[in-house]
Structures are given as C-alpha cells and as structure tokens.
Amino acid sequence: MKEALVNRLARLLCVKSLVTLALTAVFAVMALRGRISQDFMTVYTVIIAFYFGTQLERTAQKGSGAA
Numbered sequence: 197m198k199e200a201l202v203n204r205l206a207r208l209l210c211v212k213s214l215v216t217l218a219l220t221a222v223f224a225v226m227a228l229r230g231r232i233s234q235d236f237m238t239v240y241t242v243i244i245a246f247y248f249g250t251q252l253e254r255t256a257q258k259g260s261g262a263a
Contacts, residue, residue, distance in 0.1 A: 212247060212250070213247075215243065216243060216244065216247045219239075219240055219243055219244075220244075222236075223236075223240050
C-alpha cells in the first residue's frame, strides 16, 4: 500500500504532470478573473488532451500486455 502511494507520487512529479498542473492552476485563476484568451484556451485544450490521451494509451498497453 505504501509502495503504491510512493509510486503514484513519483509519477505525479513527472515534468508532464507538473506542466499540466501548473497550466490548470493558471486556467483556474484566469477563469476566476474572467480573462481567458482564445489562444490560451487552445493551448490548454491541446495539452490536457495530450495528457489524458497518453494516460489512456498507457492503460490500454498495460491491459493488452497482460493478456
């Protein structure tokens, strides 16, 4: 159990995760201020789609590798 928690924290500290979390924080601040530009929204959408797409791909590969 403890090893799984440490493993998750290590994966959270990947550069990809840090960039995604930082951009989400910036997005939240800009949304609260009502100042989200179309350019930022486009970049944010692409990065979030990439992040979750790679996670989905990794999960699919683990599932097919175990069979």
